[in-house]
Amino acid sequence: MSTKRFSKIVGSGSYIPTVQVKNEHFLNHDFFEPNGKKIETPNEEIIEKFKDITGITERKYAATDQQNSDLAYIAASRALESSGIDKESLDYILVAHNFGDVKPDSTLTNQLPCLAAKVKNLLQIENPQTVAYDILFGCPGWIQAMIQANYFIKSGDAKRVMVIGAETLSRVCDPHDRDSMIYADGAGATILEACEAEEESGILSHAMRTDTKNEAFFLRADVSDNIDFEGNSNNLFIKMHGHKIYEYVISNVPQLVKESIEKAGLGLNDIKKVLIHQANEKMDEAIAKRLFRLYGERKVPEDIMPMIIKKMGNNSVATVPILYDMIAKGELEGHEFETGDNLIFASVGAGMSINAFVYKV
Template structure:
């Protein structure tokens, strides 16, 4: 199916689709992406991910004290209308059939770093003794909020991932350090919602996700590596200790550049790219779902050439709308 694309200024891009797509793949490396079935919703994806996380953790779901659901647009209908009432976490609790009235449901609206921020919040709640078991979900259906006339629609995809966190008395495992940075001044609208790029389209009131790619790229390269290194410094580790770096899968060119710049902060001009796996080529940018999806694939041995070491350090970093940045250093059990 051929598409018609327009520039940010509303001018028709008079180039064949093949040429537009080839340039897009060269920059982003995205060759495939996943879209939700028409009869499914975001909470359906989150429910499936939650079920699998609960099963993998070997817990009873009634033990869950909090459900935190990260998304940007909530339960998006087929016409692209975001819906947060009831909230996403409550919808998943309902679908799971959890009866525990003390299981509290929160939504985390924090841009693409939302799932990581949900994990950071869960870690704080666990360490403060406010909970013993927390389910954190990241799910998004970006295919329903992308402008059909915007080339950047090819970046975005749908997906969900989930994790169960529990309090432990063991020392020096789990989340060792976290870091969050919010730059909400001139950076506020680097990612925003705005009308279609096609000035002749019928519905000029409908809003779509809009990305100012160059500004985001420059911001990310300047700020993300420094924030990640700051988190690693707090954890007392260096580049030599890293087992894997799981970066939010936003754009392959940007991710490669951020990881490269991180290693330069440690005085290294080169690094083994196996330390920083990527899924964007196959799954696209599913926002809050990219990191938990990648973690799950590696943990289950379903990502060829990648596995987590026992007692190894996993660094997770993300950047997105706001602009917001966050990072986690996680140590796996020995």
Template structure:
């Protein structure tokens, strides 16, 4: 018996926002001062650091709960299950439903309740709740689903990671170019097969790190409204992640008893191409090895950073053959990993 992912689904928004689309933005420093570079130079430097060439945004009429529903539908269809048999709907997000051109986040009812409503699930014992855990939220949702099933409190769970960061970005902040929208979902249940979730690791660092990612006002000094936007201390996050994530991955792998030589893929949160690459290289260095070619699939260059959605959408795209030169075969050992606001780190060792 094993607790496995039996169905996957994702929603990739249709609107493509290219780097060139930011050439007409007025980027400012955090203190409101001008940046002594042209937008073309700013954008080129941004691409060199993050690897992002374009990102996806949802249409104006859509909400976060809508795209979560779209991804959930696909996962249910992929798993070939009766939706009424789902015991828990766990939805990881960070900002709720934010309507286009509005300032307020809407989280009542929860996104999970809205998804259950849109799925037209009648069973009242199908419990929906939201999980706020920064970018590692979807992985933490999988860990919680695993705990429910292991404890005999559930047989089948739907875990969704969904975010519409385009609704909470400050267009005067260079970091706004990182963020995107998307949703990914999985069905998790106990099966007669072997493998599945082998072990997991989670940590929260708050002594000095709690506010590395936060909600702050616009960089533009002449805008007086009190609307706030997603902000971060990029350098601090980079240094934190490089120090702590490889160690968490190492601990998680050691707990599983699996050799690093047997790891076929590391599906890491698509935060920043250079940072992710540095994390995985350091993880292999801790084992006296070089990072193998192709072990770290990336989607950030075309999809941007959609927070909780990056790992499940990446996983779904590989399984559906939508990522060039990437595949996951039966029995493959993979690692899911993420780092984000909190500051939180987590990882799962999983046998496909």
């Protein structure tokens, strides 16, 4: 039997910022509707409703002396350490993000040079053949970079690719928008390596889609909901149509995840874990229910979809690689991977875009 070339994760690392921001932090905020009208509902009620819907009780922010590239570098360093490989042997460094480096006192983004180049510089990699570039694909950016890395490896163009997801959403959220309570910071990294064996493992299949006719601006950049906010003249904040996003997600994500499972020649019962982007706990629970109903199943196993949103918030492209790293290193109670397990990695976000891949440990 001939051998097959496939992509295997040989190292992972993550960085969870140390600044803890609990829901009580928002008690003194003045919240406004998108039309500029001040919300008169007491903040205690707003925060309690927010927690009931999203599951979030706290989130982590980067320290004031850190930028996104710093978070990415720490996660990358930890991935290299866990893999034991020579950093000079990397063929590519791919960094997924949405806003580049953003200082604490401004929403101005800095993407020159690209974050991947900054990470390569911080790692002090001398090899000019280690090509470094960024990917902008909304919250699904890290998964999209993994899909690209898999293509590089399977084509024979690369042997080792580092894939990083890093974001500081706390720097681009409107302090007068209730949705600002969702956002958080963090970074996760993995190293994919080419392997050859008779039985394929690693990334088995993927699926992806982008819908823009009516959905392109469900997530967008815009001025503060407070029309008198003094920073409106030179700041744009992340904004979203939450209800429209929810409807889009539960209508399309389960079907795309099913497509990726079918492409791998597997059934739902073959899947051990679903590692999914987390912005809203109830939304992810709805995704799981609809996925199982597509297979005629009514009961969703309690441990199939590990959740970290309660303490992490939504850290965008960093969520899924952080989740993987935590489980791989035994840091998430009640969850583990074993050789031969089939995992689903999935995400959805600005674009609107959805993607997923099936991975055999």
